[in-house]
Each structure stands twice: as C-alpha cells, then as structure tokens.
Amino acid sequence: MYAILDIETTGGQFNEEGITEIAIYKFDGHQIVDQFISLVNPEIPIQPFVVKLTGINNAMLRSAPKFYEVAKRIIEITTDCVLVAHNADFDYRILRTEFRRLGYDFNTKTLCTVELSKKLLPEQTSHSLGKLVRALGIPMADRHRASGDAMATVKLFKMLLDKDLEKEIIGSLIKSEIQKGIAPKLLDIVAGLPSKTGVYYIHNEEGKIIFIGKSRNIKKRVNQHFTGITKSAKKIQAEVFTVTYEETGNELIALIKEAQEIKINKPIYNRMARKNYFSWAIYSEKDNEGYLRLKLQKMDGRKKEILSYANTADGKNALFRITADYQLCQKLTGLYETKNHCFQHTINECDGACVGKISISEYNQRVQSFIDKNSFDNKNMIIIDRGRNVNERSAILVENGVYKGYAFYDLNYQINNAAILKNILIPMESNRDIQRIIQAYIRKNKALKLIHF
Template identity: 60%
Template sequence: MYAILDIETTGGKYNEEGITEIAIYKFDGLNVVDQFISLINPERTIQPFVVNLTGINNQMLQNAPKFYEVAKRIIEITTECVIVAHNASFDYRILRTEFSRLGFEFERKSLCTVELSKKLIPNQQSYSLGKLVRNLGIPISDRHRANGDAQATVRLFKLLLSKDTEKKIIIETVRTETKKQVDDKLLKLIETAPTATGVYYMHREDGTIIYIGKSKNIKKRLNQHFTNDNRKSKRIQDEVVSVTYEITGSELLALLKESEEIKLNKPKYNRALRKTKYDQALYQFTDDNGYINLKVERADNRKTSITTFVNRQQAKSYMHRWAEEYNLCQKFMGLDTGKSNCFNYTIKQCLGACIGNESAEEYNLRVQKLILSNSMRNQDMIIIDRGRDIDEQSFILVEEGLFKGVGYFNLNYQINNIEILRSITTAMSHNRDAKHIIQSYVRTHKKLKIIPIHKL
C-alpha cells in the first residue's frame, strides 16, 4: 500500500518551514482507495516568492485547520503505507518536522519518483514534475498546488510500476509490509483480488516472487489456484503470503508481460524454460514460374517465417480461410496435391493461377497483401487496445518489424509524436514468443486499431 502525497510549504529557513497545503492519495497499486486534501494554517508567514508560485497567501489560510488538527488523519491514511512523493526526501522531512514539533516520531518507508524516474525513464531533459509528466503525455492541472501535483504523481507512479519489469518496487514493498498470518489467508487473498484483466504475482514472506500468471479475471483465476489439489498448487498454497497485481486492461499486454516477466524473474513455480506455445510456421517461396507459394512447416528458428500457429490443425484452418478470402490457389498453398486445376477454381474462388490463366504478377499482388496483413516484417506501427481505465488506451510499439514495448496514454492527450510515444513505452524484449503472441492476437481480434507510425 502506498501513500502518494504532495506538500506545499511557507518556504524559509531549513526545518523552519510550515505546511500550507497537503494532498494524500492512498493507492493499493491498482486504484486510489482513500484520499485527504486540506489547506493548513502554518502559523507563520509565507515567503513572497512562494505566494507567487502557488497562489496560496496568508489570508487564504486564516480559517484553515492547524497541523495538530489534521495530524491524526495523516497518521491514519499513511499507516502501513510506503510514502511516495516527487522528491520524497523533502516532503518526508517536512512531515517528520511537523510531527516532531508535536512530540511524535513519524516514521514510514519512502519512495522517490524522481529517483525511480531516472532509473526507469532515462534520458529525459528534466525530472521536475511539471516538465516530466508533460513530456510523458500525463495530464496535469493546478501545478504547484498539492492536489494537482499529487494527482500527477499518482499517474506517474502507475507508469513507473508498469516500467518496473523486474518488480523491484513491489518486492521491496511486500518485504516491508507487516505480515498477518491468519488461518484463512487464501480466502482473504481471493477476497481482495480484482476481477480485472492483468498479471498477478505470488510472493512468499521475504517478498520473492514464486509464481506469475495472467488472467482476464484475476479473482477467478486465484480461486482456481487456491482450490486446486494437485501437487504444485498445494505447494504454492503453503508458501504464498501475498499476491500483487498489475492491471493491464488489455489481454494482449497481459500475455506479453506474463511471458517477459517469467523470463526475467524465473519464479520457482513457473517452468524456467516454458514450452513454446507454437510448433507450426508459415513460409513463402517463389516457384520456377514466378508464383509465390505459401507452405506450413514445423517451426524452424533458422528460417524467417511470415507467422506462427499453435498446431497444424490451426494452421490448416487459416490456410483454407485465407485461400477463400484472397482468392488464392489451393495448389500454391499446399492444400491441393492434384495434377489439374485446384478445387477452388472449380467453384470460381481461384482465378486460375494453377493452370496459367492468371499471371504471376496479378496473383502475387494478393499473396503479398495476405503476407503484409499477417507479418511483422519491416513494419512500423502501434497497435491500440483497451486501457486500464475508461479514459485510457494501451498500445504496443513495433518498429522495423521488432516489438519494442508497451504503454498507455490518456484519451485527452493526443499522441502524435513518436519521441513522446517512445518515452512512455515500457521496453520489452523482441523474441519468438512475443512475436507469436502479437501475431496470434492481431489475427483473432479484427477490431484492433493498428496505426502506421508515419501516420501519427
């Protein structure tokens, strides 16, 4: 659990500042579950340059509560939370100073989004909150006011969590949280799980990830894990003490993140080398007469394939479908081994390439259209899918035929700059599994929006 906050102060000498405004959002890693926002009477004069910066003046704070009047609420909303702030050392120091004046020792773990941003989003021109979030396409309002800055920090932290593919933030958080050993721990883990699409991480007591999975309904999937009585499930049930989640909104992002993060984190109960999810691939060659032929064979990593299939039955089904859709010859697709014309020519679905009635040039145009629609080769594009919230969309970035990563953008912020798009992308590895996942998903989800990068 995180307490994401921002504080405005009077300015002045070190450790003599007073709080003028505070905003705290309690964030469970998925959603904001509580919030506290208030002006505060600092009982001291605000520096003129601070008034110009924030717009908060002494007159505005005359009837605001004093710090001791809100101290109990601050303790309540931050209990068992990690403090998160942009330049956390400042905000945490100010809070500790105010509580110290009341004779109370305020201690919490803290995370700084400036430090995290420098590690996870390198090479930015500036890491000040305003410039950073604008460069990342994160909307911000009421700059230099506690609530506006805190809301922007929440959005930034969500981006940082998604970019933290090694899950160091989450592991450290789980390690520092108080462990409550209860007899019905599995039931409680299920009760608190979301029903959304995403990736889930099972942790043992020291925070180590022991299993990673994905689901369109995480709560339902956990229920299956914790009610299964096979040997592996029982071992997981004995060891798991916490489950964390990353909501993706998009099933495609969940599939890609699950595949990537199992390889990165090598959880105990995920097979270290997962069996490849496909064994058939589509290849092309040009025959002596100049016609492009398509052929399904066992996947061979030494060859460049157009696309891949889970098994031969799936491949054959798609080949028949494509022959009909593109008016292609069954002979040139390995579906008809007869010596005369193919069956599709008989029913007027083939235009006669198999008996020389259609030129190779004309026929090959349709084959190339099929190849272009199903291959990532030399493609520069973004694939748009569902986001985590109603005002958000997710995207997959592909450049020069290589999968680069995933990200999210707000619907109110038009992404039309490839550099901004790259900066908010969580980099991921291009490999056989990722390529198969993307091609299979695009093949079966025809309503996906695919935009060539040159059209941004």
C-alpha cells in the first residue's frame, strides 16, 4: 500500500517552514482507496512568493485546522504504507519536523518519483512534475496546490509501475511486508484478486517473482494454481508468499506483457512453459516455374514467416480460407497433392495456375497482395481496444513494422495519430514473438479499431 502525498508550505528558512496544505491519496497499486485533503494553519506568515505561486494566502488559513488537529488522521492514512512523493526528501522532512514538534517520531519508508522517473524515463529532458506530466500527456488540474500535485503524482506513479518491467518497486514493497511479518494464506491471497483481465505475478518470501501468467479472469486462474495437483502447482503452492497483478482491460496487452516480462524476469516456474506458442507458420517461396507458393510448415527461426499458428489444424484451416479469399490454387498452396491440375480446377473453382492457364505475374500478384496485407514489414498502425474501465481505452503503436509500446487513455482524449500517442506511450521492446502475438490477436478479434497511417 502506498500513501502518495504533496505538501505546500509557507516557505522560509530550512526546518522553519510550516505546512499550509496537505493532500494524501492512499493507493493500493491499482486505485485510490482513501484520501485526506486539508488546508493547515501554520501559525506563521506565508512568504509572498509562495502566495503568488500557490494562491494560498494568510486569510484563507485563519480558520483552517492547526497541524496537531490533523496529525492523527495523517498517521491513520499513512500507517503500513510506503510514502510516495515527487521529491520525497522534502515532503518527508517537513512531515517529520511537524511531528517532532508534537513529540512524535514519524518514521516510514519512502519512494521518490523524481528518482524513479530518472531511472524508468531516462529519455525525458526534465523530471520536474509539471514538465514530466505534460510530456507524458497526464491531465493536471490545480498546479501548485496539494490536491492537484498529489493527484498528478498518483497518475505518474501508476505509469511508473507499468514501466517497471523488472518489478523492483513491487519487490521492495513485498520485502517490507515480509519484515513486518505479514504472511497471507492462499485463500486470503485469492480473495484480494480481481476477476478481470490482466497479468499476475506470483512472489516467494524473498519478494522474487517465481511465476508470471495472464488471464481473462485473474482470480480464477490463480485459484487454479493454488488448487492444482501437478508438480509445478504443488511447488508454487509451497513457495508463494503473495500475488500482485496488473489489470490490462484486454487480452492483447496482457499477452504482450506476459511474454516480455517472462523474458526479463525469468521466473523459475515459467521455464516449464512452452518456449514457443506459435509452432506452425505460412511461408512463401518461388517454384521452378517462378510461381509464388504459400506453404504451411513447422516454425523455422531462420526464415521470416507471413503468419504463425499454434498448431497445424489452425494453420491448415487458415490456408484454406486464404486460398479461397485470394483465388489461389490448392496445388500451389500445398493443400492438394497431385502431379496434374487440382480438384478445384475440375469443378471450375480454380482458374488454372496449376496447369499454367494463369500467367506467373497475375498469380504472383494475388499472392503478393496477401503478403502485403498480412506482413508486418513497413506497417504503421494504432490498435485501439478496451481499457481497464468503461471510461478508458488502450492503444498499441506499430511503426514501420516494429511494436513501439502501449498506452491507456481517457475517452475524452482523441488518439488518432502516432504523434499524440507517443507522448503517453509506455515504450517496450519489439521482437518476433510480440509481432506474432499482435498478428494472431488481430486475426481473431475483428471488432478492434485499427488506424493506419
């Protein structure tokens, strides 16, 4: 659990500042579960430059509660939480100073989003809160007021959690929970998980990820791990300390994150999973006469496939559809073995490439049109899909055939070109596995909105 906060002060000499406003959002890694926002009477004058910056003046604070009147609420909302702030050293120092004046030792673990953003967003030219949120497309209201800055920090921190593919932030939180002796039972772990689409991470007592999976129902899938009787399930049950998760709203982002984060984190119990989900693929090659032939073959990493499939049945069914849709010949696509013409030619459903009635150039143009439509080479597109809630959508960017990353955005945003999307994108590495996942998903999900550019 995180307590994400921002504090406005009177300004003045070091350790003599007073708090004028405080905002704290209690955040469970997915959503805000509690909040506290209040003006505070510092009992000392505000520096003029601070009044100009924040808009908070001495008159506004005369009837505001003094710090000792809100201290109990601050302790309640921050207990057992990691304190998160943009420039956390400053906010933490101010809080500790105020509590010290009351004779109370306020002591908690902190995370600084300035330091995290420098590590996870090194490409950004500035890591100040205002410039960072503008560059990332994070909406912001009430700049230099505690509630506005704290809310912007919540949204920034959520994006940083998504960017942290090695799960160092979550891992450090789990380690602190272990030190406190919190060890939930399997039923308690399952009870805290959502029945939603996303990626889940099973951690051991050291906070290390031992398994990563994706599901359209996280709660149901994790429960299957905890009730399974296979050797791997038994090992997971014996070692699990906790399960964290990320909702993705749709299966495509879940599939991509699962594939990429398994490669990065190398969980011990994912090693038993299949190395390649796509074991069959369609390739093209020219025969001795010069005709382009499509062939369904076992996946060959040395060659570049057009489309890939999980098994031979899926591939063969697809090849039949492709042959019909593009008026190809079943003999030349390997679906009908014969030394003469194919059977489809006998019933006038093939116009004769198998016996040379169709010119090489005309037939090859049909094959090429299939290749051009389905190959990832030089493709530029944005894939719009469901978000994590009804007010949100997701977008995946493919540029020049390379997967660039994904983003979530509110419905009132207009994401219709790559330039806008790049401002809020969570960049991720591309590889052939990711390309295969995207191609397969597009084939199966016709309701997706595709923007080509």
